[in-house]
Amino acid sequence: MKIFKSYMFEAAHFLPHMPEGHPCRRIHGHSWKMELHFDGELVMPYEWVIDFNEIDEVVNPIWKVLDHNFLNEVEGLENPTSEVISMWVWNKIKTALPALYKVVIFETPEAGTEYCGK
Numbered sequence: 001m002k003i004f005k006s007y008m009f010e011a012a013h014f015l016p017h018m019p020e021g022h023p024c025r026r027i028h029g030h031s032w033k034m035e036l037h038f039d040g041e042l043v044m045p046y047e048w049v050i051d052f053n054e055i056d057e058v059v060n061p062i063w064k065v066l067d068h069n070f071l072n073e074v075e076g077l078e079n080p081t082s083e084v085i086s087m088w089v090w091n092k093i094k095t096a097l098p099a100l101y102k103v104v105i106f107e108t109p110e111a112g113t114e115y116c117g118k
């Protein structure tokens with residue numbers, strides 16, 4: 001059984017390796033969407049994989065680091081591409097939530113990344 005939970009966060013970033021004058025080199029913001037996907041057996045008698053509230057307890061401290069922040073100043077996000085953010089989120093929560101199998105980061109509604117541990 002697969003379940004997922006989504007979180008929105010507003011954050012600014014720039015991509016330091018882009019050439020001078022490139023739009024992504026300038027500080028700009030996105031309404032990011034983070035989807036966390038889990039795979040596991042139904043736990044009885046609840047008949048759920050993981051309590052959504054248990055996911056929130058792990059994710060909320062991570063979300064607070066991301067939301068309304070300047071991502072380049074966060075340790076590990078000095079080059080905050082969607083790819084780097086998805087790996088960063090995975091590494092922060094996988095141990096506490098081992099049923100995690102995919103982190104999806106939408107940088108815009110049309111573009112983003114899926115990370116499954118590789």
Ligand SMILES: Nc1nc2c(c(=O)[nH]1)N=C([C@H](O)[C@H](O)COP(=O)(O)OP(=O)(O)OP(=O)(O)O)CN2
Nearest residue numbers: 014015023024028030080081082083107108110111
């Ligand atoms: N593989 C990646 N490519 C790009 C990333 C990234 O994280 N991974 N990031 C950017 C920029 O941050 C850019 O702000 C977002 O890109 P884009 O999808 O081009 O969004 P725009 O709204 O600016 O572009 P439209 O052409 O209007 O869709 C660039 N590439």
Ligand SMILES: [Zn+2]
Nearest residue numbers: 013024028030
């Ligand atoms: Zn961007």
